[in-house]
Amino acid sequence: MPHTLFIADLHLSPTRQDITDCFLRFMSEEAVHADALYVLGDLFEAWIGDDDHSPFHQQIKTAFATLTQQGVPVYFIHGNRDFLIGKRFARETGITLLDEHTCIDLYGTPTLILHGDTLCLADADYQAFRRKVHQRWLQHVFLCLPLALRRRIAAKMRAGSANANQQKSSTIMDVTPQEVQRQLDNAGVVNMIHGHTHRPHVHQWCDQGHDYQRIVLGDWYQHGSVLVCGPQGCDLQTRDFIHH
Ligand code: LP5
Ligand code: MN
Numbered sequence: 001m002p003h004t005l006f007i008a009d010l011h012l013s014p015t016r017q018d019i020t021d022c023f024l025r026f027m028s029e030e031a032v033h034a035d036a037l038y039v040l041g042d043l044f045e046a047w048i049g050d051d052d053h054s055p056f057h058q059q060i061k062t063a064f065a066t067l068t069q070q071g072v073p074v075y076f077i078h079g080n081r082d083f084l085i086g087k088r089f090a091r092e093t094g095i096t097l098l099d100e101h102t103c104i105d106l107y108g109t110p111t112l113i114l115h116g117d118t119l120c121l122a123d124a125d126y127q128a129f130r131r132k133v134h135q136r137w138l139q140h141v142f143l144c145l146p147l148a149l150r151r152r153i154a155a156k157m158r159a160g161s162a163n164a165n166q167q168k169s170s171t172i173m174d175v176t177p178q179e180v181q182r183q184l185d186n187a188g189v190v191n192m193i194h195g196h197t198h199r200p201h202v203h204q205w206c207d208q209g210h211d212y213q214r215i216v217l218g219d220w221y222q223h224g225s226v227l228v229c230g231p232q233g234c235d236l237q238t239r240d241f242i243h244h
Contacts (some may be wrong), residue, residue: 004106005031006038006227008115008195009219011081013045014056018241022224026239027063030226032070038104039095040195040217041079041115046158048150049143050088061093068094077102079115079196080130084139103187107231110189116196116216119175119183125164174199180214181207193217193227193234200225200236 010023031037043060068074074095078085090097101114120126132138142150165173174197184192192214200218204211215234218225224239 001230002035002107003228003230004036004038005034006040006113006193006217006229007220007225008040008079008217009042009198009225011042011045011220012060014054016045018243019220019224020056020059022220022239022241024059024063025242026224026226027067031067031072034072036073036075037067038113038193039074039076040113040193041077041117042081042195042219043076043079043085044082046154047082047084048147048154049084050086050092051143052147052150061089064093064095075102077113077115080117080126083134084143101183101187103189106191106229106234109191110187111191111193112184112187112189114183114192114194116175116194119179119194120173120196121176121179122172122174123168125168173197184212191215195219202234202236 007026010019012020012023014020064074074093075098076085076090076095077098077100085097087097089095098113100118101112103110103112105111117126117130142153145153180192184190190210190212192212194214195217197216198219198221199216201216203214203216206212215227215236217227217236218238223241226237226239228235228237
């Protein structure tokens with residue numbers, strides 16, 4: 001059966017071999033049979049520039065390069081952890097970088113795909129932070145810094161974020177329903193797929209005679225989370241980690 005796969009929020013890092021193993025197995029055993037793979041952001045725990053060539057990163061890049069060489073197109077939308085993935089990464093892996101909000105034709109169903117952070121408007125502190133770090137000039141300056149310093153700044157940001165999140169309510173950290181509706185209307189579609197909130201679910205609702213669907217991908221902390229879509233629809237699934 002033809003099918004397309006979606007994943008997000010893996011937060012790959014050298015400290016979580018279980019996630020990496022699950023991901024590499026997913027790539028070599030499952031993704032090879034798909035029509036396409038979409039990665040909707042936060043593939044990495046943090047990305048500080050395409051010039052960061054650790055053996056860990058190399059291993060992940062090789063998995064993507066192998067897949068694209070086998071003829072499976074891979075599309076990537078930036079998350080809030082890896083928005084610095086750039087043209088060089090794309091060239092080295094054969095993946096295609098997409099705009100932060102992209103409409104695709106999913107077996108005849110027009111679908112808006114995005115990371116999901118732009119839906120969280122109630123989180124004003126995050127939106128202010130996002131506007132700052134998305135400035136081209138600031139990103140350019142950051143990418144000119146030595147890797148060791150970039151690594152320290154990223155760690156500070158991660159710690160600052162974890163700290164800030166402890167003070168935020170779960171409503172603030174979820175999507176803003178009006179913004180979901182606005183982005184769907186803006187794109188002229190009734191289907192959306194995103195990640196970021198780590199609240200895997202298929203939301204369905206009816207408004208003014210239209211049936212809407214919003215699928216939220218899960219994170220990969222306890223197990224893998226994979227959305228499998230085909231001509232008959234989509235199925236949100238999990239993948240077990242193998243414990244050694
Ligand atoms: O990521 P997560 O799940 O913890 O929380 C996100 C939001 N946080 C972020 C920050 C990222 O985690 C940091 C990623 C580092 C990327 C690599 C470095 C690139 C640097 C580029 C510079 C140009 O996205 C969090 C949301 C949450 O999702 C839910 O939506 O709430 O938002 C915040 O935590 C923002 C805070 O409210 C305010 C910012 C705190 C950061 C402190 C910065 C200190 C920096 C010092 C640098 C010298
Ligand atoms: Mn995210």
